[in-house]
Amino acid sequence: MKDEFKIAWRNLWRNRRRTVITSASVFFAVFFAVIMRSYELGSYDRMITNFIESFTGYIQVQHVKYQDNPLIDYSFTYNGSVAAAVSKTDNVVSVTPHLESFALASSGTQTKGVAIIAIDPVKEKNFSDPETKLVKYRITDEAIGQMVAAGVIPDKTLEKIKKNLDRSYSSPGRLELELALTSEEKSDCFKEILKFTEVSNGFLTDNDDGILVSDRLAGYLKVTVGDSVILMGQGYHGVSATGIFPVRGIIKMPSPEIDNKLIIMTIPASQKFFDAEGKITSLVVNLTDKSTRTIETAKTSINSLLKDKNTTAKTWYELNPVLYQQIQGDSQSGVAMLALLYFIIFFGIFGTVLMMISERKKEFGVLVSIGMQKTKLKRIVTIEMLLLGTIGLICGLLASIPFILYFYYYPIVLKGEMATMMEDWGWEAVMPTAWFGPYFFWQILIVALMVVLATLYPLRKIAKLKEIEALKG
Amino acid sequence: MKNRVLNILFVLIHGFSINTLLAQDLTATDIVRKADEKFNGEKSSYSEMSMTIIRPDWQRTIEFRNWSLGRDYALTLITAPAKEAGQTFLKRGSEMWSWNPSISRLIKLPPSMMSQGWMGSDYTNDDILRESSVVTDYIHEIVGEESIGGRLCYKIKMTVREDASIVWGKQIRWIDKKDFLVLKAELYDEDGYLVRTEMGTDIKIMDGRTVTTKIELIPEEEPENKTRIEIRDIKFNITIDESYFSQQNMKRVR
Numbered sequence: 001m002k003d004e005f006k007i008a009w010r011n012l013w014r015n016r017r018r019t020v021i022t023s024a025s026v027f028f029a030v031f032f033a034v035i036m037r038s039y040e041l042g043s044y045d046r047m048i049t050n051f052i053e054s055f056t057g058y059i060q061v062q063h064v065k066y067q068d069n070p071l072i073d074y075s076f077t078y079n080g081s082v083a084a085a086v087s088k089t090d091n092v093v094s095v096t097p098h099l100e101s102f103a104l105a106s107s108g109t110q111t112k113g114v115a116i117i118a119i120d121p122v123k124e125k126n127f128s129d130p131e132t133k134l135v136k137y138r139i140t141d142e143a144i145g146q147m148v149a150a151g152v153i154p155d156k157t158l159e160k161i162k163k164n165l166d167r168s169y170s171s172p173g174r175l176e177l178e179l180a181l182t183s184e185e186k187s188d189c190f191k192e193i194l195k196f197t198e199v200s201n202g203f204l205t206d207n208d209d210g211i212l213v214s215d216r217l218a219g220y221l222k223v224t225v226g227d228s229v230i231l232m233g234q235g236y237h238g239v240s241a242t243g244i245f246p247v248r249g250i251i252k253m254p255s256p257e258i259d260n261k262l263i264i265m266t267i268p269a270s271q272k273f274f275d276a277e278g279k280i281t282s283l284v285v286n287l288t289d290k291s292t293r294t295i296e297t298a299k300t301s302i303n304s305l306l307k308d309k310n311t312t313a314k315t316w317y318e319l320n321p322v323l324y325q326q327i328q329g330d331s332q333s334g335v336a337m338l339a340l341l342y343f344i345i346f347f348g349i350f351g352t353v354l355m356m357i358s359e360r361k362k363e364f365g366v367l368v369s370i371g372m373q374k375t376k377l378k379r380i381v382t383i384e385m386l387l388l389g390t391i392g393l394i395c396g397l398l399a400s401i402p403f404i405l406y407f408y409y410y411p412i413v414l415k416g417e418m419a420t421m422m423e424d425w426g427w428e429a430v431m432p433t434a435w436f437g438p439y440f441f442w443q444i445l446i447v448a449l450m451v452v453l454a455t456l457y458p459l460r461k462i463a464k465l466k467e468i469e470a471l472k473g
Numbered sequence: 474m475k476n477r478v479l480n481i482l483f484v485l486i487h488g489f490s491i492n493t494l495l496a497q498d499l500t501a502t503d504i505v506r507k508a509d510e511k512f513n514g515e516k517s518s519y520s521e522m523s524m525t526i527i528r529p530d531w532q533r534t535i536e537f538r539n540w541s542l543g544r545d546y547a548l549t550l551i552t553a554p555a556k557e558a559g560q561t562f563l564k565r566g567s568e569m570w571s572w573n574p575s576i577s578r579l580i581k582l583p584p585s586m587m588s589q590g591w592m593g594s595d596y597t598n599d600d601i602l603r604e605s606s607v608v609t610d611y612i613h614e615i616v617g618e619e620s621i622g623g624r625l626c627y628k629i630k631m632t633v634r635e636d637a638s639i640v641w642g643k644q645i646r647w648i649d650k651k652d653f654l655v656l657k658a659e660l661y662d663e664d665g666y667l668v669r670t671e672m673g674t675d676i677k678i679m680d681g682r683t684v685t686t687k688i689e690l691i692p693e694e695e696p697e698n699k700t701r702i703e704i705r706d707i708k709f710n711i712t713i714d715e716s717y718f719s720q721q722n723m724k725r726v727r
Binding site: 073106230232237238239240242244275 | 560
């Protein structure tokens with residue numbers, strides 16, 4: 001066996017070019033597959049995490065009937081001690097009470113159906129943190145007029161700004177991103193742009209009776225900070241809920257769908273509005289990680305803490321089965337793409353193997369003629385093939401490690417329209433790679449399988465080898 | 474053969490005799506009109522009522538006052554619970570407005586809201602508006618006599634006239650023979666399915682008239698839900714002017 005190994009090793013390096021080509025095809029297969037999968041999983045993971053951590057949470061405590069019938073009638077009494085106990089459960093990062101419902105919002109002659117999310121401004125910081133979404137800069141006709149009048153901003157930059165008329169931003173970074181300023185423009189006049197476009201905005205205090213209105217909704221209702229919005233709806237047990245609420249701030253939600261219809265208020269204000277004293281519709285729980293085991297364990301222990309038997313803990317995939325299935329479907333399509341890649345690569349490997357066999361036909365003929373057992377020859381060729389595969393595999397994995405590591409810590413930040421689109425969908429405009437996981441080790445198995453499959457051909461060829469024909473070439 | 478002839482003869486005579494009896498008495502339309510006027514007053518009325526919305530897990534009560542003049546004018550003022558007190562609803566002809574003091578808003582209810590529940594009850598805005606007339610929009614037919622709660626009733630089938638815009642397909646009403654009280658009504662949709670049942674009970678004398686003071690509405694699809702209206706006080710043919718039913722008065726009325 002040791003001799004065979006030695007012969008195989010020497011055989012490999014007898015024709016260095018052939019070896020390099022064959023192992024290179026394995027190398028590229030592994031390298032691209034790993035990187036592709038890593039990006040795919042990484043981006044997807046980030047997206048899901050973004051979504052879960054700022055919208056549904058990993059686990060929500062709800063009234064048992066709330067999911068099928070999200071009415072305020074199916075709210076439950078907020079129990080501070082239960083919430084505190086839940087927050088002490090293993091792996092729980094944050095526990096945030098929410099009261100969610102719908103109402104009509106009206107100002108002047110404009111009226112629109114809106115979603116109301118009532119929050120605890122302090123606790124919400126650990127969850128969706130709406131304070132970071134407050135509109136800080138807005139490009140208005142007025143602002144552009146002032147910029148033109150001041151004359152400090154070059155025409156070319158002004159053009160860029162005009163293109164983004166009526167858009168609003170919650171951070172200088174976002175403004176810069178959407179204007180796509182060059183570094184020159186940035187150093188020259190970014191400060192001025194910020195100065196002219198800055199708008200005043202406020203946030204909710206603890207027991208505020210005011211509201212935050214999402215940007216597009218505010219545009220539709222024609223309200224700004226300091227105006228009032230009339231809300232009308234149905235409260236707890238069919239009470240008519242009506243009230244006038246001062247607008248404290250305007251928030252910019254990334255998703256246009258949500259930006260069109262969101263009003264945020266404090267929980268006490270909403271309880272008064274809906275006549276649901278002391279009640280909330282959900283207790284949103286965020287966990288340290290989203291592995292199924294962590295979520296299920298946390299769910300069980302939270303359920304054991306709940307005293308109100310009408311309430312139950314539900315995981316994000318129970319709350320959002322459509323999203324969950326979509327994720328799984330997308331992951332499957334990623335796997336299909338990968339399969340396609342491997343399929344192509346397999347024929348690359350197979351091609352080089354084919355080439356090798358026809359090149360060495362005479363050599364095999366000589367060996368068998370002078371008395372080499374075919375089984376021994378087969379073993380040697382198999383070892384050769386496995387070595388080729390291993391070299392390619394190891395090189396591929398090694399080469400992908402620095403990439404994965406780098407882009408894990410410094411993900412690609414998308415710019416321009418692509419970034420805007422991603423953020424409009426509510427995703428961070430970054431493409432991180434996934435940390436080494438099962439997907440990484442799966443490659444080893446797949447490549448090994450491919451190599452074994454490719455080896456079948458030379459083995460069969462050797463078995464059917466006729467010395468005379470082979471010697472004649 | 475002889476038997477059959479006798480049978481037919483019997484049926485003919487018998488049927489005829491019932492018909493002549495009723496003809497001497499009242500037509501179906503007369504009965505429905507009498508019942509309608511009895512409850513709504515020939516000209517005008519004022520009433521104080523409470524409405525209890527009953528759901529499997531909870532119930533709540535709303536109290537209100539109601540002024541009406543003829544078919545076309547009605548004003549309703551909510552008096553309890555405190556959170557909703559002061560809301561008023563005005564009906565003029567086929568239009569309906571609501572006034573909400575806590576937001577100082579006068580809202581005209583669009584036709585699309587007519588089929589929605591009034592104040593969260595099983596009654597729709599359309600029921601409250603009573604745009605349709607039980608007298609003129611239906612074809613009435615006496616289909617029999619039944620006794621309900623020990624009182625003998627006409628059982629009247631009311632089929633909607635083709636030109637009437639009514640959500641119902643037909644109604645069956647049980648109207649008390651003596652006092653012309655609607656003791657039971659079944660409302661069917663256009664496809665002939667029972668949608669809800671209304672029961673009138675607690676017969677009392679109010680303002681000199683015998684009336685049912687408790688009306689229960691049970692939707693067929695959700696038999697656990699119920700809306701109960703109780704009449705606390707009712708006055709018929711009060712002196713009230715058309716100008717009382719104005720948007721200004723909606724904000725003033727107490």
